[in-house]
Amino acid sequence: MAKQLKTLEEVTIRFAGDSGDGMQLTGTQFTNTVAALGADLATFPDYPAEIRAPAGTKYGVSGFQIKFGSTDILTPGDTCDVLVAMNPAALVTNVKILRDGGTIIVNEDAFNDKNLKLANLSTNPLEDGSLARFNVHRVAITKMTAGALADMNLSTRMVDKTKNFFALGLMYWMYNRPIDGSVKFIQEKFGKKDAEIAEANVRVLKAGYNYGDTTEVFTTRYDVKAAHLPPGTYRNIMGNVAAALGLIAAAKKANLELFLGSYPITPASDILHELSKFKEFGVKTFQAEDEIAAITSAIGASYAGALAATTTSGPGLALKTEAMGLAVILELPLVIINVQRGGPSTGLPTKTEQADLLQAVVGRNGEAPMCVISASTPADCFEVAYEAARLAVKFMTPVIALTDGYLGNGAEPWRIPKVSDLKDIPVTFASDPKTFQPYARDPKTLARPWAIPGTPGLEHRIGGLEKADITGNISYDPDNHHVMIKKRAAKIDGIANDIPDQKIEGEPQGDLLVLGWGSTYGAIKSAVDAARADGLKVSHAHLRYIHPFPKNLGEIFGRFTHVLIPEINNGQLITLIRAKYLIPAIGFNMIKGLPLRAEEIESKIEGILGGKTNG
Amino acid sequence: MAKQLKTLEEVTIRFAGDSGDGMQLTGTQFTNTVAALGADLATFPDYPAEIRAPAGTKYGVSGFQIKFGSTDILTPGDTCDVLVAMNPAALVTNVKILRDGGTIIVNEDAFNDKNLKLANLSTNPLEDGSLARFNVHRVAITKMTAGALADMNLSTRMVDKTKNFFALGLMYWMYNRPIDGSVKFIQEKFGKKDAEIAEANVRVLKAGYNYGDTTEVFTTRYDVKAAHLPPGTYRNIMGNVAAALGLIAAAKKANLELFLGSYPITPASDILHELSKFKEFGVKTFQAEDEIAAITSAIGASYAGALAATTTSGPGLALKTEAMGLAVILELPLVIINVQRGGPSTGLPTKTEQADLLQAVVGRNGEAPMCVISASTPADCFEVAYEAARLAVKFMTPVIALTDGYLGNGAEPWRIPKVSDLKDIPVTFASDPKTFQPYARDPKTLARPWAIPGTPGLEHRIGGLEKADITGNISYDPDNHHVMIKKRAAKIDGIANDIPDQKIEGEPQGDLLVLGWGSTYGAIKSAVDAARADGLKVSHAHLRYIHPFPKNLGEIFGRFTHVLIPEINNGQLITLIRAKYLIPAIGFNMIKGLPLRAEEIESKIEGILGGKTNG
Amino acid sequence: MAETTATAKMTIKDFQSDQDVRWCPGCGDYSILAQVQRVFPEFNHPKENFVAISGIGCSSRFPYYMDIYGLHGIHGRAPAIASGVKLANPKLDVWVATGDGDGLSIGGNHMIHMLRRNMGIKVLLFNNQIYGLTKGQFSPTSQMGQVTKSTPMGVIDPPFIPVSLALGAGATLVARTMDRDPKHLQEMVRRAENHQGSAFIEIYQNCSVFNDGAFFLYTEKESRDDHVVYLEHGKPLVFGKNKEKGVRLNGFTPEVVSIADGKYSVNDLLVHNEKDGTLAFILANMIHDPELPRPMGVFTALERPTYESMMVQQIAKARSKRGEGDLQKLLEGDETWVIQ
Amino acid sequence: MAETTATAKMTIKDFQSDQDVRWCPGCGDYSILAQVQRVFPEFNHPKENFVAISGIGCSSRFPYYMDIYGLHGIHGRAPAIASGVKLANPKLDVWVATGDGDGLSIGGNHMIHMLRRNMGIKVLLFNNQIYGLTKGQFSPTSQMGQVTKSTPMGVIDPPFIPVSLALGAGATLVARTMDRDPKHLQEMVRRAENHQGSAFIEIYQNCSVFNDGAFFLYTEKESRDDHVVYLEHGKPLVFGKNKEKGVRLNGFTPEVVSIADGKYSVNDLLVHNEKDGTLAFILANMIHDPELPRPMGVFTALERPTYESMMVQQIAKARSKRGEGDLQKLLEGDETWVIQ
């Protein structure tokens, strides 16, 4: 049967199944294939805190959402067009975000009594009419998978484990994507250890693809053309991988060895995993006994002349608090990457949030200012990790780079920079015993010299007690203390002279400025674009630099009637903005462990501006 | 020779000597004697971080300042009237705060070449004319002490150790105070172990007193009458002792056992020491292996139904950060007393500061709001510890009580409350299995029930993962998370309904409101009183409640043209005030490890109001 | 302990909470949970006096599944939280559920301090030689060379021997058992319950997802008999399918001998003595020699006063000396004056 | 190690910093400092390769007084800071100065983890059985019953035996010495320097202000000979003023015997063997019996690869397999596409 081929500008698909169903793998494969054909995209993996909660339960559902298109893709989508649901629990927990008229592809074999019960369903949604407003395709995925492998003599468990590839194959067919990338992946991943498993997975993948081709159920295929991205070489990249690469790149450009002291914690662990792979770059990863040892070992490494970093998430950042204060007074370079997750306390460990901002900026004993910057998209994690390292060594200071669970696990196409185009990171270690003073400062940056053990003649001592200006000796002198506190603050404030002015997307003035930071970038931009399309005078500024703020920020506020600050927290950036600029900024705060929805921001914008015209 | 007796309204004396010279003991004795005669007073012990730095060095100098008078004594004095200096280092490091025309009493025997060198002095200040503007009395303290003990056959070291009592005796004579209190003290302290030492100390004390009486050098004695304090029974009390008593009193009134989990740290350790003395009150003090175990053991004790507290200072508070988040989400009562000291990091461990405020209010991962209150005078530490406990059990929340090194070690007369007059602290443990829900809330306070192990039928589990509203079961539901974050915040905000309105000292409106918190109370009040006496329209509001703020605070700001916020930090309360009330408050920040000086605040006030009339 | 509920005989059901158990299929944690639920009803005190405290990790979810009082704390801090619970109310029967990461990595310090204090708390250390909940990084008990998420070229950290560490810290009861030996596991739980003071039970636990089979040599039928020796007080160390082998001491060095070939008899073998701390250390270090069987059971069980009993005694002594505290007097202190 | 300075023979002066030493008069720390300053010049590497790391405490002020690279860290974290220094530059000769509070209370976990890893770091643990800097609270090595600022009725925490804890953690070199035995202290510093991996040296140190005389039984002339036994590899444990006594093993239990009265001779005595971990544990636990002399010296000295050497090896192996890393290739990853 000849099938139609329709071209779409963009589409959002969500894969959902049990934690053991391999949905993250399926999603990642689909993403890589889509990416390689040049579409723009954004992904959102959404999985439970349990490793593999009992099969069939709602809390065991693992989801992976991808939006891709030939347009500029800013978010993984507020709603989705297609839902692939491997069982009843996956269907019911995800159907709320499917748009009316959207497509559902279910593994109908999984809709048995046991699974319905596990999902707390009294009736079968495939039959009770509750899905009437969707376009439902019942596919016997389990059966067909088994069929494809009938002659292979595999255990049922094994067979069951391959069925995600059926769904993947079907989606490849439906969205007109080739399967060879995934075939190659399967062979590399399983082929060496177990050729039989590799063979089974490939067969099932093909079975899914062919099913699309042959069945009469599906009459249409969709094509999504390559996006008009700036020319260059691209790859698909997750935020945590990007952060890891950013650190390696910075070390290389600074001609330093990279040292990572870290302790595993979701959703930051992948940065540790990534960095541990690249020992040929001389990267030293030290999995410490806890977060305190992680950061203090990094401080030691920095003292000894490495580009030192530590990576963590909220509770781990909390544990590093005291040591961050030490790094501040020692004035040693240190990159602290905090991949924020839902709090307080253990909170929602696999979900995203932006609620560690104030902790990062002011949450230390004593006056302990440090630089805080933040990433806005997965690929931006590269830039931000790199920039954090650059600022850290230039200003001899710890720098916190904030990302979050959504950025860390999410992915997007990344235009790979040329190594030669990366900003220089010049480093000079002190070497002259005649002029050396541990706390003498560079007049421009106010940075003290970096004098590393092993350098003849520079033997000196530093520590956490207040130190005399210039000599760095212990000093309890009252006036000196005041001077040193002011100097440490001035050094960090002075970073404002080293960073670019804040840019605005949209008109430089207007009725409303939407100010954001971090992972809300895509959602805010979508919302602002939509509002502008509706004729509203709205612009968007997205902060990378939070402490210090860009120098022109106050002046920007002067050009807008209102300022709206959407955040996935209870109002943290807004506290800093109001305190510093005394403007009646308005907050928009949804703290649900999820990325903000562009739609909600847009209606908030309309509320403010509508309110205004009515008022 | 007949001596004159002059009456003074107030006088400030500073004792200064080596760390080993017993200056803290001397000061405390003098204070107790002065207090017992009904003068008002304030003290300021000021000692180095070293235990007993080498004798004679400047950094080894230990000081103790006391201001006392028949007037209302608010601070230990910006400057002093009398300096007792036991050696050259003590003289040179302290003479700057002696007022012109002030009196110096030096132990001239200590002004030998060795000590002058140790104090980095090339000439002898007693002879080089540098003390011309003071009234210098050279007293051969060492020699006279030795003389008094000549027949006792004591080692030189022993003799030397008693010489501080000579100075004390002399001051008793000079300020017309009886020596019997100190005689009794000496006998109790040394008498049991070593009657000879007791005898020696008493002799030297008397020798000092008699020296004043007989020498012709001193022609005048001074009398300071009792102050017009409100009627009642008084004692002299240090802030750390007051805090300890506040906790015991609260436990008694709440009918709970007091549990303290603590780890020693200057300047908070004395609260632990005090509480460990009162086992007959059933107080359990647990010196844990670190601050994390200190607070988490307290969380465990609170779960089990004790009134639980933990005490610390800056770096220790930093270490407790993660666990404080746990206490927030568990919604268990917990008192955290933080005796602030100079930071960042180890900073100035024996000096005072107010720079942990933002850490206390917002320095945690995730949205983890808790109540923060602060003490303004040493005796007020009692009230604040008590109030912290009351709020903690009433609202089922951790409460941070901030004091500081100056309050903790400083002393003042305290009108002892009647136990029966202390606010009630009603506590009801949950007991009914039929209605019990771990996270159901009291409609008024939003507090959840306190259900302690050992109660039949209430077996339940709590933890750091986000919990479902009402049931407290683990919940990853996005909407529930938002709801719970808002409820936790609303509960803390609601404390504003339980606390008194903010009071103002001075007119309820005017040109300038000076807003303070913590130990700056006395200095600000002195400054404001002085400015008012000069006719300026200034009032003073001093916050006890910082999170939440008193309900009427915003309205108060509306009644003043300017708001000035003096703090011993780089601007922390001001950040919270500006963010919340959007007022252009002005900061005054001196971060020298010392209490603020009333004089400096006063000139800041004049600067602002002068500037205004000129402008 | 005071009986505060009518104690109709309790059963396993009384200890099963209403929460779905959320471990992976095949996880060894299920067995540990089941054995504890089976043994707890035997213990002679009311159900409301049981408390389970944990940190963070798969293993630390344990309290949610027990229908007793429970607190799921923060990573590594369970021993400290539990200490507060026990000190506040020494009547409570306090258990800590922890993992090799929670209890020995981030929480190692609290663990050793709790053990040295002999706080009356029972520790179940789920040792799966991996970080389960964070998806497979090495732990302080992972083996040298083990490839994990964070060690693609293999672990270079020599592991702790948990039993040895506990002994070095001065623990009074130290034992080892396995998820797949329910009877023995139950017995160790009983031993813990009946011990005065801290009991430290290391449990070999299979993580079926990230470290499957780490202990199969000791837990599986085919190999268990030849690779495990059960420690029993006063009994010689005999093992093997047909009890044909034994452990003998050569100096301080244990060695395997046959007691079937006539050269050695059971009388030549090492006889276990729970009261001998040195012997316990020798047994703990048998792990270094792959030829030796892995000892299971109580390594040492010593009597020493508990921390909480000494705290209670000091309070009683203070009261007998100074009487019950009088708050008004306390507030007044030593020296007061009156202003009229 | 590369020689990067002209090495005119160094002297004690080369290791004295320009800072005034600020310990109390009579403090045992002075002697420890002096012995280290005396021995360091002997070591065969340039001065700029010495690094001293400390936490917080009186003892932790040590680095300020040594004219070498130094970092005075935060309380308890010296082993972790030092680990970072050593890993960043394994050529450095890294020393940790710590106290019984800093190194065993708040810092206990970092200490045991560093020891198990066999990180090439030398620890000088100043054990004065008290918190000095915070003015006299008990520490984890304070004695039961000791009255301190925080225990007016006496300590109820049974102390750690630091040597025992280190052994339990798997330390490779463990030793004990005293502030008042300069020669022996110097020798232990030398042993630490020459050891591959972690060296843990417990030093009995007198706090003249808050715990004066805690070790006088062992350190003072009158009593030392009868209460201290020096451990020497391959030598029997003889002690006493006239070398008339010895330590003999009765089973695993050490006992004091006279070798003067004819019943026992030197041949009956326990012979020290630094390579035997079990023996070290027995010696560590002699502390429990007040009749036994206190052993001083190297308890155990084992050879195991250092952590940093294994880390360096993995890097070398990765490079030999995959070549020196190419950053551009790394950024590109496995799959790229080009947009023109």
Ligand SMILES: Cc1ncc(C[n+]2csc(CCOP(=O)(O)OP(=O)(O)O)c2C)c(N)n1
């Ligand atoms: C402060 C902090 N750091 C890190 C984590 C992340 N984390 C959770 S569990 C865990 C380790 C779990 O390992 P283990 O204790 O062996 O338990 P298992 O899951 O293997 O049973 C880690 C590192 C955390 N929750 N909190």
Ligand SMILES: Cc1ncc(C[n+]2csc(CCOP(=O)(O)OP(=O)(O)O)c2C)c(N)n1
């Ligand atoms: C985080 C933190 N907690 C507590 C302290 C206070 N503190 C400083 S040193 C010390 C203990 C010192 O004891 P020890 O390590 O034995 O050293 P010593 O002074 O006896 O040489 C303590 C508790 C601190 N500085 N930082």
Ligand code: SF4
């Ligand atoms: S990850 Fe391992 S330890 Fe955790 S539940 Fe799964 S099988 Fe058990």
Ligand code: SF4
């Ligand atoms: S307090 Fe003790 S340990 Fe500290 S310097 Fe003084 S004598 Fe030494």
Ligand SMILES: [Mg+2]
């Ligand atoms: Mg584990």
Ligand SMILES: [Mg+2]
């Ligand atoms: Mg000590």
